[in-house]
Amino acid sequence: MALIVQKYGGSSVGTIDRIRNVAKRLIATQQAGNKVVAVISAMSGVTDKLIALAHEVMDTPPERELDMLVSTGEQQSIALLCMAIADAGFKALSFTGAQAGISTYGSHTRGRIESISPERIMRALDEGYIVVCAGFQGMTPDGEIHTLGRGGSDLSAIAMAAAVKADVCQIYTDVDGVYTCDPRVVKAARKIPELCYDEMLEMASSGSKVMQTRSVELAKKYGVVFEVRNSMNNNPGTIVKEEDKDNPAMESLVVRGISIERNQARVTVSCITSPVPYTALILSALAKAEINIDMIVANTAHDGMARQSFTMNMNELGAAQAALKSVLPQLGPDAKLDTEAGLAKLTVVGVGMRSNSGVAATMFRALADANIPTGMISTSEIRISTTVEIDDIERAARVVHDAFHLEQA
Amino acid sequence: MALIVQKYGGSSVGTIDRIRNVAKRLIATQQAGNKVVAVISAMSGVTDKLIALAHEVMDTPPERELDMLVSTGEQQSIALLCMAIADAGFKALSFTGAQAGISTYGSHTRGRIESISPERIMRALDEGYIVVCAGFQGMTPDGEIHTLGRGGSDLSAIAMAAAVKADVCQIYTDVDGVYTCDPRVVKAARKIPELCYDEMLEMASSGSKVMQTRSVELAKKYGVVFEVRNSMNNNPGTIVKEEDKDNPAMESLVVRGISIERNQARVTVSCITSPVPYTALILSALAKAEINIDMIVANTAHDGMARQSFTMNMNELGAAQAALKSVLPQLGPDAKLDTEAGLAKLTVVGVGMRSNSGVAATMFRALADANIPTGMISTSEIRISTTVEIDDIERAARVVHDAFHLEQA
Numbered sequence: 001m002a003l004i005v006q007k008y009g010g011s012s013v014g015t016i017d018r019i020r021n022v023a024k025r026l027i028a029t030q031q032a033g034n035k036v037v038a039v040i041s042a043m044s045g046v047t048d049k050l051i052a053l054a055h056e057v058m059d060t061p062p063e064r065e066l067d068m069l070v071s072t073g074e075q076q077s078i079a080l081l082c083m084a085i086a087d088a089g090f091k092a093l094s095f096t097g098a099q100a101g102i103s104t105y106g107s108h109t110r111g112r113i114e115s116i117s118p119e120r121i122m123r124a125l126d127e128g129y130i131v132v133c134a135g136f137q138g139m140t141p142d143g144e145i146h147t148l149g150r151g152g153s154d155l156s157a158i159a160m161a162a163a164v165k166a167d168v169c170q171i172y173t174d175v176d177g178v179y180t181c182d183p184r185v186v187k188a189a190r191k192i193p194e195l196c197y198d199e200m201l202e203m204a205s206s207g208s209k210v211m212q213t214r215s216v217e218l219a220k221k222y223g224v225v226f227e228v229r230n231s232m233n234n235n236p237g238t239i240v241k242e243e244d245k246d247n248p249a250m251e252s253l254v255v256r257g258i259s260i261e262r263n264q265a266r267v268t269v270s271c272i273t274s275p276v277p278y279t280a281l282i283l284s285a286l287a288k289a290e291i292n293i294d295m296i297v298a299n300t301a302h303d304g305m306a307r308q309s310f311t312m313n314m315n316e317l318g319a320a321q322a323a324l325k326s327v328l329p330q331l332g333p334d335a336k337l338d339t340e341a342g343l344a345k346l347t348v349v350g351v352g353m354r355s356n357s358g359v360a361a362t363m364f365r366a367l368a369d370a371n372i373p374t375g376m377i378s379t380s381e382i383r384i385s386t387t388v389e390i391d392d393i394e395r396a397a398r399v400v401h402d403a404f405h406l407e408q409a
Numbered sequence: 410m411a412l413i414v415q416k417y418g419g420s421s422v423g424t425i426d427r428i429r430n431v432a433k434r435l436i437a438t439q440q441a442g443n444k445v446v447a448v449i450s451a452m453s454g455v456t457d458k459l460i461a462l463a464h465e466v467m468d469t470p471p472e473r474e475l476d477m478l479v480s481t482g483e484q485q486s487i488a489l490l491c492m493a494i495a496d497a498g499f500k501a502l503s504f505t506g507a508q509a510g511i512s513t514y515g516s517h518t519r520g521r522i523e524s525i526s527p528e529r530i531m532r533a534l535d536e537g538y539i540v541v542c543a544g545f546q547g548m549t550p551d552g553e554i555h556t557l558g559r560g561g562s563d564l565s566a567i568a569m570a571a572a573v574k575a576d577v578c579q580i581y582t583d584v585d586g587v588y589t590c591d592p593r594v595v596k597a598a599r600k601i602p603e604l605c606y607d608e609m610l611e612m613a614s615s616g617s618k619v620m621q622t623r624s625v626e627l628a629k630k631y632g633v634v635f636e637v638r639n640s641m642n643n644n645p646g647t648i649v650k651e652e653d654k655d656n657p658a659m660e661s662l663v664v665r666g667i668s669i670e671r672n673q674a675r676v677t678v679s680c681i682t683s684p685v686p687y688t689a690l691i692l693s694a695l696a697k698a699e700i701n702i703d704m705i706v707a708n709t710a711h712d713g714m715a716r717q718s719f720t721m722n723m724n725e726l727g728a729a730q731a732a733l734k735s736v737l738p739q740l741g742p743d744a745k746l747d748t749e750a751g752l753a754k755l756t757v758v759g760v761g762m763r764s765n766s767g768v769a770a771t772m773f774r775a776l777a778d779a780n781i782p783t784g785m786i787s788t789s790e791i792r793i794s795t796t797v798e799i800d801d802i803e804r805a806a807r808v809v810h811d812a813f814h815l816e817q818a
Binding site: 016019020050053054056057058061062064065066068069071072075076078079080082083084086087093094096098099120143145 | 425428429459462463465466467470471473474475477478480481484485487488489491492493495496502503505507508529552554
């Protein structure tokens with residue numbers, strides 16, 4: 001008998017019919033001899049409707065009251081799902097985040113999970129119930145309701161899987177798993193059967209929208225094996241787990257996947273002559289303006305003047321310009337800004353890169369042969385990213401996908 | 410500085426505009442130098458919508474899950490009300506039933522309040538917050554959500570007022586208070602400025618729909634002074650409190666008010682000859698069928714045969730007949746049932762009756778003079794009820810109202 005946590009997002013429980021479908025899946029999983037914990041989101045649209053109602057009252061509602069309001073969305077969906085299970089003749093119990101023992105800290109609307117006390121859930125499982133927990137929410141030790149922010153339900157599921165020592169955590173979504181590249185862009189893209197946490201993290205942080213990095217990080221921290229699956233079929237998904245260093249099959253693939261991110265912009269500060277520690281000055285200015293920068297490239301020109309470039313989401317370009325303008329005078333008399341919008345980012349990911357040289361060469365050779373100019377480049381042990389013009393990004397993804405033969409299983 | 414609990418029902422918070430109106434009232438109460446606790450219901454219609462959603466899933470949803478679902482209604486309204494208070498520039502904190510320390514026992518969908526631990530609410534009041542609590546809900550010591558059934562929000566408000574030792578509990582509704590009779594029936598009806606608990610109980614249990622008896626009983630038990638007021642104006646309402654036996658003004662009024670109840674039916678079992686304790690037999694049969702009987706009249710005819718009559722809501726007549734038919738053979742060989750639908754009940758209430766004889770005489774003289782035949786009669790220390798034909802009830806109310814000069818302040 002295995003213990004399985006299954007997470008269903010808002011669109012999987014978006015209508016009463018879909019809730020019945022989820023009920024059937026949970027029952028089938030239990031009937032196959034497993035203990036089952038479902039972690040679910042609010043019915044799709046409900047959270048947005050509640051937020052709209054709040055904004056009808058005021059522009060910036062107190063976040064504590066937003067949490068109070070929005071957390072009712074999951075409370076409704078867990079109750080309805082348990083009813084659907086009961087209607088099919090099986091036993092289920094619903095639990096709010098607080099009842100599930102999900103203890104949080106941090107700020108309202110972006111709480112963080114401190115710990116989970118799963119005693120009540122374990123008891124319900126032992127008594128033969130299908131357990132249905134509200135995702136996206138928890139309670140502080142003081143009894144304040146928190147929601148967990150974007151990707152919160154995935155996070156709840158992974159944390160719950162860690163707490164109940166689940167054999168696997170299945171993240172149900174509307175795609176069959178993680179692909180070698182977005183199939184809408186690269187027709188030859190294949191579902192990846194298995195990834196390690198670090199690869200999933202790099203995929204997630206570089207444009208693959210399947211999961212938020214915070215959930216993957218949590219899974220890695222607690223060694224939770226999870227599988228991204230499609231809630232509308234029974235296809236096997238993508239399993240994400242600790243890298244198996246003794247497994248040569250996993251290592252034989254140098255590049256695992258390619259992700260693309262549109263809406264990128266670049267800001268460059270050049271002619272920096274200041275003797276002050278200018279990198280700290282620049283990064284502090286951007287952090288203070290709450291701008292999430294992505295790639296950072298710094299170099300010193302032959303004339304002794306330094307330049308630094310950053311990429312960020314295009315939406316943040318204006319704010320970044322404003323933040324940097326204010327520190328420009330401290331960077332040198334001729335220090336100046338230039339910016340470029342309309343960029344995209346192409347990233348190749350694979351733990352095999354660690355022990356395989358030549359990945360970068362293959363990638364940039366393929367792009368050059370296709371006459372695609374590249375801009376900024378950044379790398380990690382298991383990733384290479386480059387910016388390209390937005391109009392080139394789809395073609396770039398295809399030629400790099402081809403170059404690494406990712407269409408082959 | 411007084412501590413005031415204000416209860417607002419679903420129609421008082423039925424739209425965002427009405428929620429703003431309630432916010433204004435709470436702020437004004439606080440600005441007048443009081444500490445304020447609001448106890449509110451779900452926005453009108455929300456609870457019904459949630460129940461309809463549950464019934465879309467199944468005919469008889471598990472009551473635990475119904476509570477889980479329905480309790481989100483108040484959780485939404487308390488959050489929105491706190492936002493409206495914040496929007497007006499004042500501090501408010503919302504509390505679910507569980508957070509407010511409302512501890513319950515009993516069954517799901519009809520929980521009962523065990524106790525309230527108001528520490529968190531007292532702390533918020535001390536810190537200058539307007540406190541907004543969800544009515545109609547609480548939590549068991551095991552952490553199970555309960556709703557409290559019909560009239561549950563009034564009950565929450567009265568219990569909260571007892572727990573925080575409020576100076577007064579104001580029950581806001583859509584009428585100005587308790588009237589000497591239904592003003593739609595008796596145009597001369599007046600608002601009653603003051604009632605004692607027992608009078609309010611008799612009024613409530615004999616057709617005045619302002620409050621459920623369970624809330625009045627709780628107020629009496631804990632000596633909570635409450636006032637029924639209109640949420641749409643600032644008129645003084647009806648204050649309900651302990652009978653002041655030293656206050657002759659209160660005693661001078663023999664009859665305080667008249668209530669009418671339509672949709673009554675009578676069942677009579679006659680020709681009872683059984684030697685068994687037949688009253689117990691009959692009442693058990695009715696109780697087992699969960700029929701709420703109201704008036705009971707029992708007598709023995711000169712021939713030694715007994716007869717018993719009961720009144721009940723007309724909706725329960727069929728079930729009562731069925732229940733009694735099954736025990737008829739045990740009551741005697743000739744025992745038989747007859748029934749009469751289309752009745753109404755007229756009740757006069759007043760603690761002054763205790764020390765004033767002649768109330769019944771005045772009442773039945775007035776009815777006789779108006780040629781209104783009366784049927785069953787029952788009395789308590791402070792109440793006289795009689796059945797009349799449904800077509801006579803309005804005229805009966807008017808002539809009795811006149812007879813006791815209730816139109817005079």
